[in-house]
Amino acid sequence: MNLLILSCGTRNMLVRFFKESGFDKVVGTDCSSLAPALYEADAYYLVPRMSEPGYLDEILSICKKEKIHAVLPLQEDELHLIAQKKALFLENRIVPIVSEVDSIDLCRDKMKFYHHLKNAGIPVLPSYDSLEEFQKAYEGGEECFPVFVKPIAGAGSIGAMKVNSMELLTALMKDSEEPLMIQRFSHGKEYGADIYADLLTGRVTDIFLKEKLRMRAGETEKSVSVKKPEIFELILRTLQQLSLRGPVDMDIFESNGTFFVSEINPRFGGGYPHAYACDVSFPQNILANLEGTENEVRIGAYEEGVYVLKYSDIKVQRFLQ
Numbered sequence: 394m395n396l397l398i399l400s401c402g403t404r405n406m407l408v409r410f411f412k413e414s415g416f417d418k419v420v421g422t423d424c425s426s427l428a429p430a431l432y433e434a435d436a437y438y439l440v441p442r443m444s445e446p447g448y449l450d451e452i453l454s455i456c457k458k459e460k461i462h463a464v465l466p467l468q469e470d471e472l473h474l475i476a477q478k479k480a481l482f483l484e485n486r487i488v489p490i491v492s493e494v495d496s497i498d499l500c501r502d503k504m505k506f507y508h509h510l511k512n513a514g515i516p517v518l519p520s521y522d523s524l525e526e527f528q529k530a531y532e533g534g535e536e537c538f539p540v541f542v543k544p545i546a547g548a549g550s551i552g553a554m555k556v557n558s559m560e561l562l563t564a565l566m567k568d569s570e571e572p573l574m575i576q577r578f579s580h581g582k583e584y585g586a587d588i589y590a591d592l593l594t595g596r597v598t599d600i601f602l603k604e605k606l607r608m609r610a611g612e613t614e615k616s617v618s619v620k621k622p623e624i625f626e627l628i629l630r631t632l633q634q635l636s637l638r639g640p641v642d643m644d645i646f647e648s649n650g651t652f653f654v655s656e657i658n659p660r661f662g663g664g665y666p667h668a669y670a671c672d673v674s675f676p677q678n679i680l681a682n683l684e685g686t687e688n689e690v691r692i693g694a695y696e697e698g699v700y701v702l703k704y705s706d707i708k709v710q711r712f713l714q
Contacts, residue, residue: 394683397422397461399452399475400443400468401430405708406666407467408433414676420459422452429708443471449478456487463488463683469548472497472660488683490592492637492659499635500657503545504574510654513634516627518646518653521575524566531559538562541576544569548658579646579653584621585613586628587668588641589675592682597632599678600625600692601668603701613664618671618699625692627652640665640675666703671695 394416401408401421408430411419421434424442431437438455441448456464464487466475475482476494483489491497499506507520519536521527522545530536542565543553552571555578556562566573582604589599602624607615624645631654632641642662644655665675673695678688 394462394680395420395460396679397452397456397459397464398430398434399464399466399471400424400428401434401437402428402467403430404467404661405430405433406669407661410666410669410674411676414674415680416676418459420455420461422455426712429710432708432710443468443474449474449481453481453485456482456485461487463490463679465490465679467660469501469658469660473501488592490639490679492590492635492639492641496636497659500659501546501548503543503547503656506657507574510631510634515631515634516651516653518577518579518648518655520577522572524563524575527562527575528559536577539578541578542566542573543576545572545574547571576655579648579655581647581649583608584619584624584645584647584652585616585662585664586624586643586645587662587665587673587675588628588632588643589678589688590632590637590639590641591688592638592679593685593687595636595638596687596690597629597692598688598690599673599675599694600628601671601673601695602693603664603667605664612703613667614703616664616667616701618667618695618697618701620693620697621652622693624652627654631657639679667699667701668695670701671699 395418396416397420399422418435421431421437422440440451466472475489476491476497479489504522510517539555539557542556585603587601591598602619603616604619605613605616637659640661642658646653646655
């Protein structure tokens with residue numbers, strides 16, 4: 394099986410994982426020659442930006458040249474594009490490893506996602522998309538500072554921040570170039586779940602749960618593997634409300650003994666290497682699905698108490714002049 398990973402960027406470890414998991418060839422693309430993960434792949438291509446004309450034709454051309462069997466997008470906007478063009482890839486006998494476009498878009502719009510889960514009875518942190526609505530709740534004693542503010546359509550924690558005063562909140566909500574949402578700040582523990590929904594059946598087969606001990610630039614830097622049946626049950630109930638396939642990343646907060654769903658990203662999360670280090674191999678799951686085999690359910694099939702510490706490394710690449 395040959396796999397094409399799109400916008401591979403800095404996901405060097407992910408490229409390695411697929412190479413270790415039995416794929417015949419792993420090919421990478423990016424719009425920048427300085428994307429280090431390109432040079433982990435068996436072959437790589439520089440492509441136009443996703444928003445530029447001819448991008449999709451270029452990807453399909455690479456698929457034909459490299460005899461690609463499946464394509465894996467890693468970036469939010471690219472998830473939408475590939476899901477939207479899913480039929481085109483299938484016509485060319487290429488499997489897009491993506492969820493349905495409606496579910497991708499729902500997860501991307503954090504306020505719609507919030508209302509969708511709230512209406513389904515899933516516990517979510519109270520959220521507001523207008524300053525006036527929050528002020529009303531604040532004056533009524535329902536909310537207090539600090540709060541958490543983030544772009545409604547954001548990704549990678551860009552623009553997300555803790556806010557401690559009404560003055561700063563007012564300025565942010567009025568001056569932001571993109572719509573923001575206000576979320577109740579959780580003072581409890583934060584958990585990250587790496588989830589695999591079988592590409593063939595949609596059934597959740599794997600859940601790996603970690604407690605986040607330290608975050609940096611929106612990604613988990615230090616974490617420890619944990620098992621909490623009540624969170625596993627919450628994850629399964631939540632995913633019943635969505636149509637997701639393949640790797641899924643979910644954030645959960647604990648507050649006063651209750652667990653709340655915060656966000657879902659229908660892609661590989663930045664903290665997935667912790668799961669792989671605990672022998673929870675989504676690349677092997679993907680390979681099995683591409684070969685026509687359903688995966689067995691292995692929820693919680695990993696060792697507890699394993700700490701993973703992410704650190705910086707360098708990639709030296711010399712280009713021929």
